[in-house]
Amino acid sequence: MIKFLFEVQVVLTVIYGIIFMLGTMGNVAVIVHYTRKIIKERNRSNLTKYLIVNLAVADFIASFTVPIGMIQDIWSLYNWHLGEVSCKLITPLYIISLGCSIWTMLAIALARYRAISYPFKSTKPSKTIILSTISGTWVFTILASFPYAYTLRFDAKAYYQCTSYWSEKPYFKYFLIFYIVTIFVPTLTIAYFFTCCYIKIKENTMRLKSLGDPKIQKQRLNRDRRRNRLFIAIVGVFTLLITPYWLFYLVYTYINAYRSDLMGDPIIYFGSNYGLFTLATFNSVVNPFIYAKIRR
Numbered sequence: 001m002i003k004f005l006f007e008v009q010v011v012l013t014v015i016y017g018i019i020f021m022l023g024t025m026g027n028v029a030v031i032v033h034y035t036r037k038i039i040k041e042r043n044r045s046n047l048t049k050y051l052i053v054n055l056a057v058a059d060f061i062a063s064f065t066v067p068i069g070m071i072q073d074i075w076s077l078y079n080w081h082l083g084e085v086s087c088k089l090i091t092p093l094y095i096i097s098l099g100c101s102i103w104t105m106l107a108i109a110l111a112r113y114r115a116i117s118y119p120f121k122s123t124k125p126s127k128t129i130i131l132s133t134i135s136g137t138w139v140f141t142i143l144a145s146f147p148y149a150y151t152l153r154f155d156a157k158a159y160y161q162c163t164s165y166w167s168e169k170p171y172f173k174y175f176l177i178f179y180i181v182t183i184f185v186p187t188l189t190i191a192y193f194f195t196c197c198y199i200k201i202k203e204n205t206m207r208l209k210s211l212g213d214p215k216i217q218k219q220r221l222n223r224d225r226r227r228n229r230l231f232i233a234i235v236g237v238f239t240l241l242i243t244p245y246w247l248f249y250l251v252y253t254y255i256n257a258y259r260s261d262l263m264g265d266p267i268i269y270f271g272s273n274y275g276l277f278t279l280a281t282f283n284s285v286v287n288p289f290i291y292a293k294i295r296r
Contacts, residue, residue: 002138012074012274016067016247019281023063026288047111047130051104052291054134055234058100059284065093066281080162084154085161092149098242099141099182101283104236107133108191112231116200147174148227168257175253179246190235197228201245235289240281245276 028218031124035052057064068089072082151164164171252269 002255009074012278013071016071016074016281019063019278019285020067022288023067023139023284026285027056027060027063029293030288031060034066046115047133048108050130050134051108051111054137055101055104055108055287056102058097059287061093062097062281062282063102066240066284067099069094069279070277078092078246080154087154088149088152091152091162092145095145095148096138096141097284099144099178100137101238102183102186103140104134104267105231105238106190106193107137109190109197110236112195112228113193113200114229116197123203141182144178157172168253172250172253176250179250180221183242183246187235187239188264194228194232194235201228230290234287237286238280238283239292241286245280248272248276 015115031053034049034056038049040054068083068084072080082090147166151166152162153165166174251275
């Protein structure tokens with residue numbers, strides 16, 4: 001059993017406390033602001049605003065549930081004292097919020113591509129499109145995380161453990177498929193659509209130069225360019241913060257399943273795991289600051 005130094009426990013608790021406070025307050029502020037904006041601009045709100053609210057909800061869930069689970073791990077030395085219901089909820093909720101975030105960003109990329117490529121078409125979405133898009137991001141990730149949530153077991157007799165009853169190989173295969181389908185492929189698709197947006201904006205810039213200086217079109221183009229950069233920043237920050245942890249976790253679960261002879265010092269694993277996971281959790285804190293720039 002790995003034991004934490006008291007100083008390390010205090011530092012990690014402070015860090016996760018900051019994540020909890022900034023993440024919850026920041027994302028609630030984003031939800032309230034964009035919800036009011038949608039209500040105020042009911043007849044001309046585009047799909048992107050609804051998706052930003054959806055993304056903020058996913059970040060709120062992550063910034064609320066992850067610190068609670070991690071702080072209890074830190075102080076109870078991996079014994080689970082939050083009960084059976086929370087055992088099946090807290091970790092799956094993080095996976096659900098992660099998947100929902102990436103699929104919402106994919107929907108934003110598609111919405112931005114449509115808005116830039118077809119600027120004169122109506123951008124006001126129908127209720128069917130709004131509901132199907134938002135519910136789709138949640139339903140897909142809930143279904144994707146269900147196998148893992150189903151295998152979690154709370155054992156009060158075995159040191160209050162909350163663990164999956166899967167053996168190492170099925171466990172690795174599940175998370176490998178989850179990573180490819182829920183993170184890797186959507187991220188590549190997002191990169192493709194934002195690249196198309198960049199090319200389209202560049203083409204529109206050249207067209208404006210040939211036409212002279214139409215003021216309204218130029219303002220729209222500048223707005224599209226700025227928003228495109230900010231949404232790229234959201235995806236870029238997400239990728240930089242999330243990817244190291246997931247690649248590390250996949251390598252670890254592979255070694256644990258197929259090459260246990262390569263397992264190193266557990267202290268190195270726990271240190272790397274906590275460090276990279278903490279970095280990944282900061283994604284839910286950073287996004288509200290990026291949204292603040294979009295609002296300007």
